Amino acid sequence: LGFPPIFSAKLSIGLVKKRLEEFGLENRAKLHVIDPSKSFQLGHFHVDWFRVNHSIPDGLGIVLRTPAGVIVHTGDFKFDYTPVFQQPADYAKIAALGSQGIAALFSDSTNALKPGNTMSEKKIGETLDEIIKKAKGRIIIAAFSSLIGRIQQIINSAHYYDRKVFLSGRSMADTISIAQQLQFIKAPPGLLHPITKIGKTKDENVLILTTGAQGESMSALTRMALGDHSQILIKKDDTIVISASPIPGNERSVYTVINNLVRLGARVIFNQVMDVHTSGHAQREDLKLMINLVKPRVLVPIHGEIFMRQGHAEIGRALGMSENNTIVLENGDVLEIVNGEARRTSERVTANYIMIDGKGVGDVGAQIIMDRQIMSENGVLAVLFTLDAKTKKLIRDPEVISRGFIYMKESEEIIKETVTVSRKAYEEAMAKMPNGKRGEIKAYIRGSLDRFSHRKIERNPLVLPILIEV
Known part of the structure; x- marks a missing residue:
């Protein structure tokens, strides 16, 4: 992103700075400590802040005033009436938003299915x-x-x-x-x-x-x-x-x-024995309070699984908001605000995970990732078939090479059986598909070895049949 400027409260900036130092990036990042009591301008956007309580101090919600409308983002929050070593939430500031025609409220949904208020x-x-x-x-x-x-x-x-x-x-x-x-x-x-x-x-x-x-x-x-x-x-x-x-x-x-x-x-x-932990996220009554104070035209539940966000949307509907005004978005969905009115569009943007692999960015396909997962969990089984170039018949027994697949104490017996199964699979494949392509022959062998390994030791290694003609 070219190191865009980062604006946050004192503690957040301190933690971010420490992480940047570990990677030698502290001099390239543009970090700005904000005063939550003061607003500032970013181009056509006017930014205000309000304090919220969370499990970590210095939590802030954001009020973003744009030419198209005003949106409110709660961040991670709860209402704690007896906060410990942090300032209380800015109840007056939050309540004042209720008369400002908020186009959309983006609100934390992590505990939307839990009744009551979050424990202090x-x-x-x-x-x-x-x-x-x-x-x-x-x-x-x-x-x-x-x-x-x-x-x-x-x-x-x-x-x-x-x-x-x-x-x-x-x-x-x-x-x-x-x-x-x-x-x-x-x-x-x-x-x-x-x-x-x-x-x-x-x-x-x-x-x-x-x-x-x-x-x-x-x-x-x-x-x-x-x-x-x-x-x-x-x-x-x-x-x-x-x-x-x-x-x-x-x-x-x-x-x-x-x-x-x-x-x-x-x-x-632990928590099932005594109350030794409480969440930093708002439960149902806290979420109701936030909605009633802000009075948004549209509620957009965020931060949580989709069933949590759906539960949050149902809270909004129970408070009188229409289904059209409680919008549950998926990653990649687009919410458009025009003249203070928010609505979901049919547009989609790419919002998938991007795999960074060495110097390659985004060039690792699903099959590669799946192969790596199989290898990490079940190992690799490679079988080398040496064939006569003219007759396509096996010159010798297949050679088995495995890594991370079988233990030494069980290896000798299983390797012998694997050799037998491999030979049989190759011969069956050639009998059924005398003019078959190499990929088809390999697929048949792979299937036979998959079934054998699962039946024998309940493992599914990455199977690599290798055909060499001499």
Whole structure:
């Protein structure tokens, strides 16, 4: 995109700058810290901001005033009436939008199917404080490093109960360092330490803040659960808190980590046991409030799966909006605003994932991606057929080469069977298709070997028949 200017609040810019530094791009990017109380002009667009609450401080919604109409984008938000270490939402600013003829409201849909209001972060802090107060041994808390308000509450409780805080995981250490520099986290001198400094600190004086709340394979918490962490070995009196909910698709990984920690004797607390996590996204009553305050002509649910966005659209309809004025868009759809009226058009723009592969951009086809996926999961089985150039008959038995397909203890028997199946498949193919093209012969062999490997060991490797004429 040619490094376009980026405008955001102080904390967001600090986090972006850190990532750019890792890739040596900080001097090429054009970063601008904005004052949310002030508006500014971008060409014909006039930009205003309003504060919202989220799991990370400094969350902002955007009011974009254009010649065609005014649109509002909430960003990720919730309404938290007792926010922790962040400013309250700009309720007055948001309510004032209701009289400004907003053409379209683009609103967060992540929790649109959950009834009620999103739990306040203050409640989570109280629960964590009670856990820290009662724990006898070490306390290990896994959380997203972006949960800065929650981390501040944990730091305060650790200080009150005479525990030092040890940081495990690069993103945790980096985010806390940036938040401290920008005055979003405050800690007494000598309270925060890298995990390498834990040494012989007494268990009752230890609190570890770590990454790995989603069961990531290389995260610090996962390595602790596997007994593979260089500083921490889990033991019986450890209390481990997973202060997060599994992102859809991560459930199995998270539960595996929990099971492994329990096997090692730890007490594990997670959201199904106590209230140790709350979402940063608005639930149904919060979404209703946003719609009622802004009073948009059109509601455009964003940020969430399509069934979540559809649920958000139904909230709008329940509040009296027509079906035509609650528009659920797919990636690539075009919403057009003319004279303050928003409508979906029949136009489509390309909005697919673009695969970057080495120096190639967008030139990797679906078949290549599928082949790579098969190889990563089931390995490769290559079979070399040496043929007489004139008679097309096999000169010798097929030669089998495999990578990542079979284990050594089972290889000898399976390779012998693979050779037999390969020879038979080739001979059958030639009998059925004496004038068949090489591609047809290969396809027949591939199908036979696919069926054999699945029947024999329930694996489906990438099969590569290779025909060589001599």
